[in-house]
Amino acid sequence: MSTNPGQEAVLAQQEHAAHEEHAAHEDAGISRFFFGHVPEGVHGGMKQYGLLAIFLGVITLVEFLIIVPEGLQGSGVVIAPLVILSVIKFFCVVAFFMHLKFENQLLWQIFVAGLALGLVVALSLVLLFGVFRPTPRAFSEPRVEPFVHHAPAEHEPVARMLPEELPPPADPADLAPPAPAGGAVAGASPGQTLFIGTAACASCHAIQGVAQGVLGPPLDGIASAAGNRISGYSAEDYIRESIVEPDAYTAGTADGLSQDYQQGLMSATMAGIQLTDEDVDALVEYLLQLR
Amino acid sequence: MAHADTTHAPPAHPPAHEEETTTGINHRKLLMWVFLGSDCLFxxxxxxxxMVYRGQSIVGPYPRDIIDVPxxxxxxxVLLMSSxxxxMGVAAARNGNQKRLIQWLVLTIILGGTFIGFQVYEFNLFRVEGLRYETNLFSxxxxxxxxxxxxxxxxxxxxxxxxxxxxxxxxxxRPSDLDVDIAGLYWHFVDIVWIVIFTLLYLIGGFDGPPEAGHAAVQGWNWVTGLIS
Structure with missing residues (x-):
């Protein structure tokens, strides 16, 4: 029992080292396991994996609790915390359950490369088709010309025409006035031009000989029907309100139409379309001719 | 720190076939990680x-009518616990404890099967409530x-x-610890994919309704066209 202080210190140091080694090999030490360097070949035991599983379970519970208050459901406020929590979960599983933390660096690089490519693809798709998506309307607007009804006899058989034989493009002003077809008015009034063009009404509404939209009610004879839709409204009042305030009244089977039309669809689709007061006046004037 | 080239392989159960490779990684394991990386793209x-078509369905049922978050x-x-x-099965295989390995594998299978059971229940419920594959963009x-x-x-x-x-x-x-290890990698990957799906489709997207006036897609487009013109 006569060890001098120097020897004692050496012994203590050895014991400490042995203890450390033991911890690293048998148990890896919880904090070392999660945050420190763990020698290759050493992986977690039940204790570490169990703790991690509890931790992941608690995160899942917290994620659920975040969206329990009705006010937070579907709101933008919760997106950031939810995304952060799931990213933590994601990388915990990858690092420890898939023990990528203890593997060759090359495997990290391979997986992260795949993951990064996947994210880039996803982000590109969302940006291309979700955020910066050209709407059909925006694409077609500059290309739309008023519908002109040709008598069939005016047509040369197209197949026989060689490109160099094609006549110069006709000036719309030179064309004969279109034959009135159904409820369509002769010539392209400003209202009709708007109807087919800028206002994009034609993409959802049908008028015989003019437009074939199916999402909204057909507008043939609207001038006659409009006065009977809402009591106290003249035909003009009703048509004007239907354009300016589409959700105020949605036509359906009660009005003798073949189906009930989607509530709120017109206001949603028209959200990006700006109409001036003159535009609305022109449209109303045009629609009032459809008797 | 010395280059730790597995001088201390687990004593109880040395790796079954530790062949030399140029990368130092077993080829089967490397293949699995490459596959998992590519599955991220999928x-x-x-x-x-x-996400692109989220909130753009113009007929119901919408997520808010039908998604059951709880x-x-x-x-x-359940899927997390199966992970x-x-x-634990992988750890048992590494320690050469065949009995424990079987027990943990059976538990994993039960939990994974329970998850699939929930999904079958959910899909069937959706079908009964009128949400078929072709019903809308959401479905x-x-x-x-x-x-x-x-x-x-x-x-x-x-x-x-x-x-x-x-x-x-x-x-x-057989199965060697590597066999179990590789199956485990695949299983955990399926779990992390679900972590993402659960967050995006249920916690964030589960309350979506029909498109609103001034939809983000429309706003984004207006913003861009505004910049150009």
């Missing part, structure tokens, strides 16, 4: 497709994404059942 595209939270937890059972993208994930889980179940049978029939040698 699911990335499906998730992006869902039930899916439970099934998410825990799997990692098409939802069923495609979660269906492919469910197919991954089912494939993993078949794999784990095969491993469990192998381990029960032949206690010596």
């Amino acid at each position: 699911f990335g595209s499906l998730i992006a497709t869902y 039930i899916t939270t439970v099934s998410t937890f 825990f059972a799997m990692v 098409s993208t939802f069923f495609t994404l979660t269906g492919f994930h469910g197919a991954h889980v089912t494939l993993g179940l078949v794999w784990l059942i095969a491993l469990a049978i192998m381990a029960a029939r032949n206690p010596a040698g």
Whole structure:
């Protein structure tokens, strides 16, 4: 029992080292396991994996609790915390359950490369088709010309025409006035031009000989029907309100139409379309001719 | 720190076939990680497709009418716990404890099967409530994404059942710890994909309704055209 202080210190140091080694090999030490360097070949035991599983379970519970208050459901406020929590979960599983933390660096690089490519693809798709998506309307607007009804006899058989034989493009002003077809008015009034063009009404509404939209009610004879839709409204009042305030009244089977039309669809689709007061006046004037 | 080239392999059960490779990584393991990396692209595209068409269905049922977040939270937890059972199975295989390996594998299979059971219940409920594959943009993208994930889980179940049978029939040698390890990687991957799906489709997207006036897509477009003109 006569060890001098120097020897004692050496012994203590050895014991400490042995203890450390033991911890690293048998148990890896919880904090070392999660945050420190763990020698290759050493992986977690039940204790570490169990703790991690509890931790992941608690995160899942917290994620659920975040969206329990009705006010937070579907709101933008919760997106950031939810995304952060799931990213933590994601990388915990990858690092420890898939023990990528203890593997060759090359495997990290391979997986992260795949993951990064996947994210880039996803982000590109969302940006291309979700955020910066050209709407059909925006694409077609500059290309739309008023519908002109040709008598069939005016047509040369197209197949026989060689490109160099094609006549110069006709000036719309030179064309004969279109034959009135159904409820369509002769010539392209400003209202009709708007109807087919800028206002994009034609993409959802049908008028015989003019437009074939199916999402909204057909507008043939609207001038006659409009006065009977809402009591106290003249035909003009009703048509004007239907354009300016589409959700105020949605036509359906009660009005003798073949189906009930989607509530709120017109206001949603028209959200990006700006109409001036003159535009609305022109449209109303045009629609009032459809008797 | 010295280059730790496995001078201290686990004493109880040395790796079954530690062949030399130029990368120092077993080729089967490398293959699995390359596959998982590529599978990120696959699911990335499906998730992006869902996000692109999110909130643009103009006929119902919408997610808010039909998505059940509490039930899916439970099934998410079940899948998470199956990941825990799997990692314990991998540890048992590494220690050469065949009996424990079988027990953990069976638990993993039960938990994974429970998750699939929840999904079958959910899909069937949706069908009964009128949400079919072709009903709207939401249903098409939802069923495609979660269906492919469910197919991954089912494939993993078949794999784990095969491993469990192998381990029960032949206690010596196979499945090697590497066999179990690679199956485990696949299983955990399926779990992390679900972590993403659960957050995006249920916690964030589960309350979506019909498109609103001034939809983000429309706003984004107006913003860009405003910049150009």
